[in-house]
Amino acid sequence: MTHSHRLANRALAVGAVMAPTMRFLNFMFEHESRPGLANFAVGNPQEMPLADYVSALERAVPPRNKEWYAYKVSEAQSQETVSASLRAWRGVDFAPEDILMTNGAVSALYVALWTLSEPGDEVIFNLPPWFFYEAQITASGAQPVKVRVHPETFDLDLNAIEAALTPRTRAIIINSPNNPTGRIYPPETLRALGDLLSDASARHGQPIYLISDEAYSRIVFDGREYPSPTSYYPYSLLVYTYGKTLLTPGQRLGFIALPPTMPERETLRQTLMTAQVVTGFSFPNALLQHALRELDSLSIDIGKLQARRDRMVSALREMGYEVHSPEGTFYLFPRAPIEDDWAFADVLLRHNILCLPGTVTEMPGYFRLSITANDEMVEQALPGFERAMNEAVRQGAR
Amino acid sequence: MTHSHRLANRALAVGAVMAPTMRFLNFMFEHESRPGLANFAVGNPQEMPLADYVSALERAVPPRNKEWYAYKVSEAQSQETVSASLRAWRGVDFAPEDILMTNGAVSALYVALWTLSEPGDEVIFNLPPWFFYEAQITASGAQPVKVRVHPETFDLDLNAIEAALTPRTRAIIINSPNNPTGRIYPPETLRALGDLLSDASARHGQPIYLISDEAYSRIVFDGREYPSPTSYYPYSLLVYTYGKTLLTPGQRLGFIALPPTMPERETLRQTLMTAQVVTGFSFPNALLQHALRELDSLSIDIGKLQARRDRMVSALREMGYEVHSPEGTFYLFPRAPIEDDWAFADVLLRHNILCLPGTVTEMPGYFRLSITANDEMVEQALPGFERAMNEAVRQGAR
Numbered sequence: 184m185t186h187s188h189r190l191a192n193r194a195l196a197v198g199a200v201m202a203p204t205m206r207f208l209n210f211m212f213e214h215e216s217r218p219g220l221a222n223f224a225v226g227n228p229q230e231m232p233l234a235d236y237v238s239a240l241e242r243a244v245p246p247r248n249k250e251w252y253a254y255k256v257s258e259a260q261s262q263e264t265v266s267a268s269l270r271a272w273r274g275v276d277f278a279p280e281d282i283l284m285t286n287g288a289v290s291a292l293y294v295a296l297w298t299l300s301e302p303g304d305e306v307i308f309n310l311p312p313w314f315f316y317e318a319q320i321t322a323s324g325a326q327p328v329k330v331r332v333h334p335e336t337f338d339l340d341l342n343a344i345e346a347a348l349t350p351r352t353r354a355i356i357i358n359s360p361n362n363p364t365g366r367i368y369p370p371e372t373l374r375a376l377g378d379l380l381s382d383a384s385a386r387h388g389q390p391i392y393l394i395s396d397e398a399y400s401r402i403v404f405d406g407r408e409y410p411s412p413t414s415y416y417p418y419s420l421l422v423y424t425y426g427k428t429l430l431t432p433g434q435r436l437g438f439i440a441l442p443p444t445m446p447e448r449e450t451l452r453q454t455l456m457t458a459q460v461v462t463g464f465s466f467p468n469a470l471l472q473h474a475l476r477e478l479d480s481l482s483i484d485i486g487k488l489q490a491r492r493d494r495m496v497s498a499l500r501e502m503g504y505e506v507h508s509p510e511g512t513f514y515l516f517p518r519a520p521i522e523d524d525w526a527f528a529d530v531l532l533r534h535n536i537l538c539l540p541g542t543v544t545e546m547p548g549y550f551r552l553s554i555t556a557n558d559e560m561v562e563q564a565l566p567g568f569e570r571a572m573n574e575a576v577r578q579g580a581r
Numbered sequence: 582m583t584h585s586h587r588l589a590n591r592a593l594a595v596g597a598v599m600a601p602t603m604r605f606l607n608f609m610f611e612h613e614s615r616p617g618l619a620n621f622a623v624g625n626p627q628e629m630p631l632a633d634y635v636s637a638l639e640r641a642v643p644p645r646n647k648e649w650y651a652y653k654v655s656e657a658q659s660q661e662t663v664s665a666s667l668r669a670w671r672g673v674d675f676a677p678e679d680i681l682m683t684n685g686a687v688s689a690l691y692v693a694l695w696t697l698s699e700p701g702d703e704v705i706f707n708l709p710p711w712f713f714y715e716a717q718i719t720a721s722g723a724q725p726v727k728v729r730v731h732p733e734t735f736d737l738d739l740n741a742i743e744a745a746l747t748p749r750t751r752a753i754i755i756n757s758p759n760n761p762t763g764r765i766y767p768p769e770t771l772r773a774l775g776d777l778l779s780d781a782s783a784r785h786g787q788p789i790y791l792i793s794d795e796a797y798s799r800i801v802f803d804g805r806e807y808p809s810p811t812s813y814y815p816y817s818l819l820v821y822t823y824g825k826t827l828l829t830p831g832q833r834l835g836f837i838a839l840p841p842t843m844p845e846r847e848t849l850r851q852t853l854m855t856a857q858v859v860t861g862f863s864f865p866n867a868l869l870q871h872a873l874r875e876l877d878s879l880s881i882d883i884g885k886l887q888a889r890r891d892r893m894v895s896a897l898r899e900m901g902y903e904v905h906s907p908e909g910t911f912y913l914f915p916r917a918p919i920e921d922d923w924a925f926a927d928v929l930l931r932h933n934i935l936c937l938p939g940t941v942t943e944m945p946g947y948f949r950l951s952i953t954a955n956d957e958m959v960e961q962a963l964p965g966f967e968r969a970m971n972e973a974v975r976q977g978a979r
Contacts, residue, residue, distance in 0.1 A: 227652060237644060
């Protein structure tokens, strides 16, 4: 006797939320191996891995002791490396025991959401968002609440955030530098956000948590300082992944750090650690923890990335594209010359260029380009961007 | 203004469920680095990693292309390796697309529970269990339902399972070879279990899923055949990890496989894959997927493990311990000579032996020994086991 599958409602809900992303992924998988295609669709490497990354792994492989590949949680040496790194880089003393090592940022986000929210709660995030915030909030059982950033500046809309806060608000996700806009939220915005969250927490008699997705915090241009949201509000969780800075997203390595300003951190870190165990033992692999001290100091070439940003932004602007220059991340986020961004993605595809239509990140009329694309791809693709613009103009661009 | 943390109820519930395990882990962490200690507490390596494991990783590190460390999901080559391996080893044709690669078994179990059950549902598991079943079921929001195995044979108690089935039963976890008893459930038991689940599914009009935790299915003694529960019931999910066979639990590598007898597999595998993404991107690291073809054929020395089992079982029996000879896994599960297994663990500790008290796996009056302990440790520890028994006898062993 056969039955139809009986799946959890949350699994069905996540499936519905992910439909636009799945449409995009299928579009990408269908076309990405086309010869000569310039793939700007996602932040995957388009060049060979860093030689120093490879040699760091090579040095970490030979076992020094019988525990080398034994069970690993947040190893003391990893915690000390991250703590020292944050001290040097941010000037903030995160205690080693407040560092929870995770296998990338996706698990860090899930663990945080699972621990801090539950069915009946609300979690706020900003539009345009990273692909999976809504799906991950839905997966945790909480209700996603969407707030759009300022359409002109891409800065947080604090009035809209304030209006979205309710007694059921458990957390807000902030992503700076922002994927896809490239915006770094300035200190004055973050200070006002912190005040607003403190007031609301006091009003509701319990903390609203700020989950700070800082995946791109080391990919910052023009010598800027990076202001972390976690410096402006005590109930903050800093989420980081090495997958962007090293451009090795297939090797999962990240962390959650609790700032020293947070009260009663022991309770929270114990609960987060338990959550890591039961939701999938989401600690980084032994090898990556052994290599961490070396890996922490490595980075893709930010100067080269910045030069590529400048080359593309000025070339696209000359062609008539409306595009701002991102302050960080490896994304450009131009306006599509026609309203229908999926239709424009098809135009670009005819010119051998793969992009992410803005609709997928809830920003219709825009498209996202990952400048992890290599320089050769960029130069080969520029005439295609120009021809696509000309076609759009002929069809009556907006 | 400071607030107490406001944690999700499920996180608090998991914390309560994990209290006995945490007591044990703290006991272990307190004593495990004592000089001369023979550590039989958990299945961690007590010898250097397999040389072939190390060289397989070494060969996989140098990147062959720019995607080498890019995002990885269930890579086609990994799926083919697992499918071919299961065909050779089990004689069953699992389709490559029905293999979901996971970063170990803990995430596989969570993903399965998250997809198949939800608050209001019930999930059955058998006592004595692996540490984290109850915590993982609780984490998924479902209600854990416990059924004790036959106390004499350690075989499944089918009458008790049948009595535990309700219209709210969504899944049952079966662990064969069983940790901690070492029992392999025989074909006749599994066939009867399958019939029982088929009948109940028909009665309730929806499938009850069998989650088959087969972590130890390649650690089988005396040349036995391994009968998989998934061969006797179509709505089965085979969960496997390489962490036991390779004794590298810090390098997370496992899978879920859907048997070819399961109807409508595409729906389920799509949903499981989405669940992997949103609950933490729980795919194995790129490096492990590159190395998988080599890793799949490696194993710790099962013959040596079997000899160690025989040595310890006969030595312990000679001392007066009541202990059965496990059919698989790397655990012995003797009765403690005094009722209070925690008290007996303290006695053993005075003789420099670390064990797992049975209470932690809901089997008071027993204790578990991991024979991943090396031969030298075993020989050094045997006199301690003897002295501990003699003390117990003097105190009036049962």
